[in-house]
Amino acid sequence: MSSVINFDTEMIRKYDRQGPRYTSYPTAVQFNREVDNDIYIEELDKSNQSNKSLSLYFHIPFCNSLCFYCACAKIITKKPERSIPYLERVYKELHHQAELISPNRVVEQLHFGGGTPTFLSDEQFEEMFEHIRKNFTLAPIEDREFSIEIDPRAVRASTIPLLHSLGFNRISLGVQDFDPKVQKAVNRIQSVEQTFDVIDAARAVGYKSVSVDLIYGLPCQSVESFKRTLDLVMQKRPDRLSIYSYAHIPNKVRSQRTLNADDLPDASTKLAIFEMTVNYLQKAGYVYIGMDHFALPDDELTQAKQNGTLQRNFQGYSTHADSDLLGFGMTSIGQVNDCFIQNMATEEEYFKGIDHCGLAVNRGYRLNKDDCIRRDIIQALMCQNRVSIDDINEQYNINFFDYFADEVTELLPMVEDKLITLGIENIVVTQAGQLLLRNIAMVFDAYIEPINNQVIFSRTI
Ligand code: SF4
Structure with a gap:
């Protein structure tokens, strides 16, 4: 085909x-309170019999400012010290979960998401890795897929090489749109230079893959304006692109109420942007992987799609075979055996859970x-x-x-x-x-x- x-x-x-x-x-909509700390402990214990590899997810919720479209679990703050008590709890959780996992199981995949992971200082990244290394067995470098989400507006020049030296080999950059009008409408002002500097720095130190995230359907976008964004992005030819469709659900995402609904492109414009994007990227040599993802022909995702080994998990598409996923931090989701586990939704509840017993499971789902x-x-x-x-x-x-x-x-x-x-x-x-x-x-x-006829x-x- x-x-x-x-x-x-x-x-x-x-x-x-x-x-x-x-x-x-x-999907997470089905998660329920039947899954709690005790069920999680039981599932972890069972999972050790399989010796499956591990995937770790760390949720860093802090962001310096609010992007109005955003539906992620985040905490907006300008205070770097907010991360200190949070990381203390993450370390506690890390130690506790590690005690429940067989040391024979190796970590092949690791992902830092948010929020804005680069809200953390370089020292905090080093400290986190110290804890991860002490508590888990990491796979040999060639078998690792360690990725992190980067906000080019919130990253120091020293951080990109530091993260690479710690073992990260993939970065994904939030861009969304370069058009100044769109950026103003969504409250995310990010220059082309800031973004290109991060890509150049990542390539200079040898990251295996650089990915760029864009969103179509945002206020003030048009086919022409989004094409200009693609033209700019193509100057750096990222290995992967994720082009997400903006979901306007102001009844569920409070900050979206700040957007002027009249500025949103109508359905036919949105469809035309999507059509232009699909055609543009294919002409530029990208392969459509599926569900908003594109990659260059020599990228591992494309090869995995071609040889039938592509996987899909909470971070989107991946080349990694089935592993058990352990989540750390508020709202993080894990998957062990045939069971999903999600942590408490707020910082307060998460702290309370971890302080009490080292785990903070809020809900989950056991598959039948x-x-x-x-x-x-x-x-x-x-x-x-x-x-x-x-x-x-x-x-x-x-x-x-x-x-x-x-x-x-x-x-x-x-x-x-x-x-x-x-x-x-x-x-x-x-x-x-x-x-x-x-x-x-x-x-x-x-x-x-649909649940209660709501748009979810x-x-x-
Ligand atoms: S889009 Fe990213 S940076 Fe903006 S508020 Fe959401 S998580 Fe924070």
């Missing part, structure tokens, strides 16, 4: 609806057999664009066509629209279905009904 996507506006319009991005299945079957199908659609019906039958001892009789009926219009082919052995996403992956996956989502997911575009 050709990897080039032909943009079919009518088809995208036809299928445009709210839906999850499937960084997990079930049906969830696992659906998760595997959705993961296969999102990553390999193909589901082996034989494999599912064999692994779960079911008859796919009996078990999913309703879903198969629901898939038939997609077969007619040539988004998928459906045979006895396989479901295969066609080239036309690539941009509608989430719609195809949603057929297998048992929880897709972003739309396809």
Whole structure:
């Protein structure tokens, strides 16, 4: 199958609806209070029998200023000292979780997200790594995927080489849009120079991959203005690009109420921006990985997509095989065996939990057999664009066509629209279905009904 996507506006319009991005299945909306510290301890204990590798996620919630569109869990403060008591708790949590994990298990993946991880000082990064090294066994350098989100507005010149020397080999830069009008509307003023300096510094010290995040659908954007942003970004030719669709959900995200809704591009402009972007990036030599992600042909993500080893997790697409994910910090999400675990949502509750017993689990979800079957199908659609019906039958001892009789009926219009082919052995996403992956996956989502009719997911575009 050709990897080039032909943009079919009518088809995208036809299928445009709210839906999850499937960084997990079930999604976090299903998490409940049945999962607590005790269940987490039980799951960690069980997981040690597998000797699976580990992935660590650290949530650093602090940001210097508020970007109005932002739906992340963050704390806005100009006071660097706010991070001191927070890190104390993260270290406590780190020691406690490490005690529950077999030392034979190695950390292959590590991610610092936020918030703004570069809110921390260089000394704090060194200190954190000291704690990580002391408590966990890190994989050999060539097997590591250590990544961090960088805000170019909040990073010192010394930090990029320091992070590389600590073992980070991938960075992703928040850019969103270079247009001054858009930046003003969303309260994120970031110069091209600041951004380019970080990319140059990362390349100079040898980071394996530099990724840039953009958002389309923001106030004051137009096809022309977003193309100018892409023109600028292309001057540095990042290895990867994530182009997210802005989800305007002011009923859920308070700061979005500050945005002037009249400035938002209408649905057809937003679709036109997306179309221009897909065509632009493919012409520039990027490969569409799936769900907003593009990468250069020699990037590991592209190779993983081509050889069928692509994975999807809370950080988006990844090349790493299945590992258990341990989360640290407020709101962080972990996944151990077939169980999701999420920490307390506020700093206060997180501190209270950690001070009490070293863990701060708030909620989570234990997958049952049906969830696992659906998760595997959705993961296969999102990553390999193909589901082996034989494999599912064999692994779960079911008859796919009996078990999913309703879903198969629901898939038939997609077969007619040539988004998928459906045979006895396989479901295969066609080239036309690539941009509608989430719609195809949603057929297998048992929880897709809107909750209280509220908008909780972003739309396809
Ligand atoms: S977009 Fe990033 S920097 Fe801006 S408020 Fe959100 S987490 Fe902070």
